[in-house]
Amino acid sequence: MSEKAEKRVNGKTGAPLSWIKQHWGELVVVAGLILFPYVFSLLSGTSVSQGATKFWQGQLIVMFIMAVYAMSYDLLLGYTGILSFGHAAFFGGGAYAMALFLTHVAPKVTGSYRIMVGGINIADLLMVLVGFLLAVLVAVLLGLLFSAVSSRVKGAYFAMITLAMGQAIHILSKATDFVEWTGADEGLHGVPVPVWLNPTQFRLRFYFVALAFMLIMYLVTRRIVNSPTGRIFVAIRENESRVRMIGYNPAVYRSIAFVTAAVIAGLAGGLYALWTMSATPSMTSSALTINALIMGILGGIGTLIGPMLGAVLMEFLGHFFYQWFGARWPLVFGVLFVLLVLFLPYGIVGTWRLRRLELRQGWQRFLRLLKPEKE
Amino acid sequence: MKIKAFWRENNTLLVVALILLVLSVFGSSSMGLEPFVRTTLSGFTLSALYFMVAAGLTLVFGLMDVLNFSQGSMLMIGAYAGWQFYTNPTFLFGLAPLAFALMAGLAMMAVLHPVVSNWRIPEQWQSRLRALIIVIAVVIGVLAVVGLDFRGLASTAMVATMVAGNPLAEATPQEPLASFWIRPVLLLLSGALIALAQARPGDPTVVVHKDQTRRSGMVVAGLLLLVVVATLVRESGPLAVLTMNGNLRFVLALIVGALVGAGLGAVIETTLISPLYVRPLYQVIITMGLAFVISELIQLLWDPLPYAMSRPPAFSQPGKAENIWAFFRGGNTTVDILGVTFPSYRLFIIVLGVLMFLGLTLVLKYTRLGMIIRAGVQDREMVEALGINVKRVFTLVFALGTGLAALGGIGAAPFVPVEPVMGDRYLMQGFITVVIGGMGSTTGAAVGALLLGLARAFGDYLALKFSLSPAISEASTVIIMAIVLLARPAGLLGRRE
Numbered sequence: 001m002s003e004k005a006e007k008r009v010n011g012k013t014g015a016p017l018s019w020i021k022q023h024w025g026e027l028v029v030v031a032g033l034i035l036f037p038y039v040f041s042l043l044s045g046t047s048v049s050q051g052a053t054k055f056w057q058g059q060l061i062v063m064f065i066m067a068v069y070a071m072s073y074d075l076l077l078g079y080t081g082i083l084s085f086g087h088a089a090f091f092g093g094g095a096y097a098m099a100l101f102l103t104h105v106a107p108k109v110t111g112s113y114r115i116m117v118g119g120i121n122i123a124d125l126l127m128v129l130v131g132f133l134l135a136v137l138v139a140v141l142l143g144l145l146f147s148a149v150s151s152r153v154k155g156a157y158f159a160m161i162t163l164a165m166g167q168a169i170h171i172l173s174k175a176t177d178f179v180e181w182t183g184a185d186e187g188l189h190g191v192p193v194p195v196w197l198n199p200t201q202f203r204l205r206f207y208f209v210a211l212a213f214m215l216i217m218y219l220v221t222r223r224i225v226n227s228p229t230g231r232i233f234v235a236i237r238e239n240e241s242r243v244r245m246i247g248y249n250p251a252v253y254r255s256i257a258f259v260t261a262a263v264i265a266g267l268a269g270g271l272y273a274l275w276t277m278s279a280t281p282s283m284t285s286s287a288l289t290i291n292a293l294i295m296g297i298l299g300g301i302g303t304l305i306g307p308m309l310g311a312v313l314m315e316f317l318g319h320f321f322y323q324w325f326g327a328r329w330p331l332v333f334g335v336l337f338v339l340l341v342l343f344l345p346y347g348i349v350g351t352w353r354l355r356r357l358e359l360r361q362g363w364q365r366f367l368r369l370l371k372p373e374k375e
Numbered sequence: 376m377k378i379k380a381f382w383r384e385n386n387t388l389l390v391v392a393l394i395l396l397v398l399s400v401f402g403s404s405s406m407g408l409e410p411f412v413r414t415t416l417s418g419f420t421l422s423a424l425y426f427m428v429a430a431g432l433t434l435v436f437g438l439m440d441v442l443n444f445s446q447g448s449m450l451m452i453g454a455y456a457g458w459q460f461y462t463n464p465t466f467l468f469g470l471a472p473l474a475f476a477l478m479a480g481l482a483m484m485a486v487l488h489p490v491v492s493n494w495r496i497p498e499q500w501q502s503r504l505r506a507l508i509i510v511i512a513v514v515i516g517v518l519a520v521v522g523l524d525f526r527g528l529a530s531t532a533m534v535a536t537m538v539a540g541n542p543l544a545e546a547t548p549q550e551p552l553a554s555f556w557i558r559p560v561l562l563l564l565s566g567a568l569i570a571l572a573q574a575r576p577g578d579p580t581v582v583v584h585k586d587q588t589r590r591s592g593m594v595v596a597g598l599l600l601l602v603v604v605a606t607l608v609r610e611s612g613p614l615a616v617l618t619m620n621g622n623l624r625f626v627l628a629l630i631v632g633a634l635v636g637a638g639l640g641a642v643i644e645t646t647l648i649s650p651l652y653v654r655p656l657y658q659v660i661i662t663m664g665l666a667f668v669i670s671e672l673i674q675l676l677w678d679p680l681p682y683a684m685s686r687p688p689a690f691s692q693p694g695k696a697e698n699i700w701a702f703f704r705g706g707n708t709t710v711d712i713l714g715v716t717f718p719s720y721r722l723f724i725i726v727l728g729v730l731m732f733l734g735l736t737l738v739l740k741y742t743r744l745g746m747i748i749r750a751g752v753q754d755r756e757m758v759e760a761l762g763i764n765v766k767r768v769f770t771l772v773f774a775l776g777t778g779l780a781a782l783g784g785i786g787a788a789p790f791v792p793v794e795p796v797m798g799d800r801y802l803m804q805g806f807i808t809v810v811i812g813g814m815g816s817t818t819g820a821a822v823g824a825l826l827l828g829l830a831r832a833f834g835d836y837l838a839l840k841f842s843l844s845p846a847i848s849e850a851s852t853v854i855i856m857a858i859v860l861l862a863r864p865a866g867l868l869g870r871r872e
Contacts, residue, residue, distance in 0.1 A: 083656055085444075085663065149857045152864040156442035156659045157814070160806045161860065163444070167803040168850040175846035286799055290667045293660060328675040334668035341661045342650065 033211055036060065037204055049204050057207045061199070063315045064214040065272045070295035070307035071221055072264035077293075078302030079225050080257040081237030083159040086146060086166025087292050090262040092173060092284030093142050094135035094269025099188045099279035100181060101131045107192060124194035132270050139266025142169070143259035151251045154240075163286065170284040187280030191273065199275050206275065213271055214308075217264060222304060224260060233257050287330070294337045300347025309349060387867050391822060395829070402833070412715045414836045415829065420721040422828025423728025427783025428805030429812065429820040430735060431776025437752040437815025439769050440655065441648060444662040446780050447802025448669040449636050453781025454788040454797060455673060457632035458684045460616070461624055461788075463532040467631065468612040469549055470528070472605040473520070474638075476559035479598035480566015485591035487567070488574040488583040496577030505572040512568035519561035523550070529676040549610055559602050625687035629785050636781020637774040644773040649766065666798060674795045681792035690720040690789075720790055727786050731779060732821050739817060748772060752815050780805075800849075804831075807856045813869020822867055830855055 020027065041053040069091055076082045106127040115123045150161040176184045183189070193199070199206045224230050232253050235243045240250050273279045282288070291314070292307075299310025314333065321329035344351060382389070403411040432446050443449075459466050496504060528549070549555070575581050608615075616624060643665065651658045685691070689706045696702035696710045702719055710719045739745035747768055751758045759765045784797070791797070804827065812823025834848030859866065 081656070083659055149860055152860070156436075156440075156655070159444075159659055159663075160442055161810065161856070164803050164806045164810070164856060165853055167799060168853040171846050171850040175850070176844040177847060287667065290663065293663065297660070328671055331668065331671035331675055334664055334671055337664045338647065338661060338668060341657050341664060342647070345654065345657055 030215065033060075034208075037207060049202075054203050057203050058199075059315065059319060061207055061210040061275055063312045064210040065268050065275065066291070066295065066311040066315055067308035068214055068217045068268040068271075069265055070292050070299070070311040071218065071304055072261040072268065073292035074296050074301055074304055074307040075221060075225065075233075075261045075264070076257060077296055078304075078307070079230065079237065080233040080254060082154075082254060082257065083156070084146075084162040084258070084261075085159050085286065085289050086162035086169070087261070087265060088284050088286060088288035089142055089146075089166040089169040090139045090265035091269035091272070091288060092279070092281075093138045093169065094266030095273035095279040095283045096173065096182065096188075096269075097134040097138040097266070098131040098270040098273040099191045101134050102127065102191050102193065102273075103188055104181065106131070124196065128194060128197065128274070131274075132267060135266045135270035136263050139262040139269075140259055142266075143262030144255070146262075147255040147258045151255060154254075166284070166286060166289065170281060170286070173284045174281045182279075185281065187278055187282075189278045189280075191277045191279070193274050193277050197274065199277065210271065210275070213267075217267070218304070218308070221264065225304065229253070229256065290334075290337075294333055294340075297337060297340050297345070297347055300350030300353075303347075303349045303353070306347050306349035310347065313348075388818075388822065391826070391867065395826075406836075408713070409715055410836065412713050413717065414832045416712065416715070416717050416721065416725075417835075418829035418832030419725045419728075419825075420828070421831050422824045423724050423731075424783055424787050424801070425804050425808045425827055426728050426821055426824035427731060427786070428780050428801050429808035429824055430731065430817060431779045432805055433809045433812065433814055433816060433820045434735075434748070435773055435776045436809070438748055438755070438772050439751075441658050441773075442662070443773070443776065444659060444802065445643070445666040445669060445798075446777070446805055447798040447800070448666045449640065449777040449780040450784035450787070450801045451673065451795070451798040452639060452669065453632040453636045453784030454793050455677070455784075456635040456781070457628040457785025458682060458788050458793050459532045460628040460631045461684060461687075463534075463613065464616050465531040465549070465613045466528045467635075468605070468609050468616075472555075472559045472602055472609065473523075473562050475598055475602045475605055476562040477516075477566045478638075479595050479602055480563045480568075481570055482591055482595050482598060483567050483570040484573045485583050485588045486595055487571050488581065489588060491571060491574050491576035492579050492581065492583075494577045498577075501575065501577050504576060508568050508572040512565045512572070515561050515568065516565035519558050519565060523558065526676060533677055533680075533682070552606070552609075555609070556606065559606055563599075563602070621688040625689075629782060632785030633778045633782040636784070637778030639781075640777025641770050641774040643777070644770045648773070649769070666802070670795050670798050677795075679795050681794035684788045684793055686720050686789045690718075690723065718790070724786055724790070727782075728824075731782070732817070735779075735817055744768070744771070804852070807852055810856045810866060811859045813863075813866025816866075816868045819866055819868035827852060827855065 037048050037053055037057055040056060041048045044052045046053045072090075073084075073087050076084050076087070110123045110127060113123060114121050115126060146162055146165055149165065150158050153161060172178075173182060174185055175182075178184070196202060197206060197209070225233065232243065232248055235246075235248075236250050236253055236257075243250050243253075269283065272283070295310035295314050296307040297310070298313060299306030299308065301307065318329060318333070321332050325332055340347070346354060399411075399415070406414070428446055428450055431449070432443060436442055456467065574583075605612075616627070619627075643662075647661050647665065648658055651661060686708070691708055692706045694705070694707050694709075695716055696705050696707040696719070698711060701707075702710045707719060709716045710722060711717075712722075737745075739749060747758060747763055751765065751768065755765065783801075808823040808827050809820055810823070811826055812819030812821070830852055831848060834851060835845050838845055838848045863869075
């Protein structure tokens, strides 16, 4: 065993220093994200909660939420090998659950009750938490419904059925019958988000909330895919009949993966509803499912970090594409997506992992050229 | 014994027919005859449309295990192409030379092959040369269309739709021939370079037969002739089409829509789908991405607005025809059927759908192509082993499927709004249809379309009765799909795994 590998093994049991050494890349990214608003405000000369700094905080918040959404899709496509085209239904379902609750129920509760803890009224906070709980509940119910209908099919057939059901949810979210509740085509706007979490007034606070949300979700998802259940997900992707032979029921585990991904997407949707203070039919549309796909393929499916990177890239590029190409900028992404599927199917992270050794060898060969010749 | 065997073979169909019969007796007695007949006829119209989308889906899936998620977009493209052709074909005529030139270039593969395969190129340079050629081809292709006013060409039909009156007045002048001719030439060059890369210069291992070269040469010559003709009639063509008899123009629009859809389908199959047969999941993903691209492209060209295409003159004389025969003489907008006033154009759609079903069944049953398709659905490897060029059959069937969907699109255009969400809407309904009917079965698609169309029509009727919006009935068609899936996962007439 080489020295390096030994160190790695020791690091798992040993001192915090080696833990830091092992995870320095991730820690640097997290530290960079925490410091981002302050560094950016220093560089741009605007105050932390104003101007360009505020704007880019907003961009990052969207990136964080979309990263979680893309990650949830990766759990399905990349790890379990399930192709679902109804994923936006969960995101939108979470968003609608949050927005509907905060608009129609929460004001009545906070108007008539006060829940005091240590002299602070936490009714608002509770309402947001209940909103998230409802988002989870909606996501679980939708996920169970989807997987109950399609439990006996897989592959492209599964994709087809989820697409049909996702479309049905989208149509319902636009239906004029529920106009007093959902606002039909327009969607719900001006959702009464608690003042202390208002994304326009307290952008920095919301930034940290979104950042924490993303980190927690990343850790949770990573834990899931590294757990025994997660191993079974991967096994289903690789060879379903073998999984069945070993004695696991693939249908059950596929449903578990599906509902888990639905819950994560629903939570992301709930936070997105808080961020935009609205819930619109575009959040349930198939275009959003395609976005998850594009993010995943761009970053590399089956890597967790890849789709998050893809989401960040897509939001970042989208910002500039909007300036360059106008309202139809998704077209550029669509074309890019088709080319990616054809020529770079493992995405950025996946290709990097495949080619890492080659690149490193090439780099070392290059270094060797520069070394002084030994006698 | 015979009855028993008949029952065993057709029990699903018979049960469905029985249920429909019971429901119709019940419905006609409770709804009253007039609304019942009207709703049933509307249901048949929808059924015809759904069948047109689903037929291609089920054929392609049955033969090649590819689920085409851009099938709805093909219907949409058919609708837009037909609408353009019928209302103001400037856009189509303006782009036709370019499309033909590119196709002529791409078709040169077999022609170039005998020349380039004997080139002496070191092996390690071959793939690099191919990559270089493709890069040059793409650059030339981009250069060829730079500065072409796509949106300006596209807006002609938009204007013609919104400004009622003489569409001839809206035929806008196009780029002069003196500067236009370079574009088809460059595209021809670009296509030829891609064909050159495909012919793999210096690689004598690829075998192309002599008769294949001869056949390709004829195709290229024909396409080149088309390029020249299309370049020359660029400006006079639209005028000639617009001054034509409206009915003839509509028939031509049907043909053009179907051909555009089929051509696009062939291009998609050869360029996007066939490289991915080793990765089936990515095939689905790429067709989904394609649907997204098409919908965005259409919104770019024609804005996200709904357009109403006018009906051809044979269906637009004001007044009601007493019966079908009177309609044939008068060409009225509505016909009296069993005491119900029904739009005559919708009857045309029903007839079109039935004809398509019959035609498809006959082709599948009695032609050589149909025989190959049926055999391929049963056992693809065996068909390949018997020496049939499965690749070409795949392209053909894919093109057939998209062409049928596009024909459905242009057929539907005169009575549904032509808009960018068409694709998503009909894709969903097409999927539900094939799930109900069972994958790989044309009859199944027909039965599924019949059930779904009737369910939609009666759902709309009920929704209206309970003052709900039609969106509810559209969304609740998913319930039918769920029931069928839970009872028979392979669909009513699908193969059981």
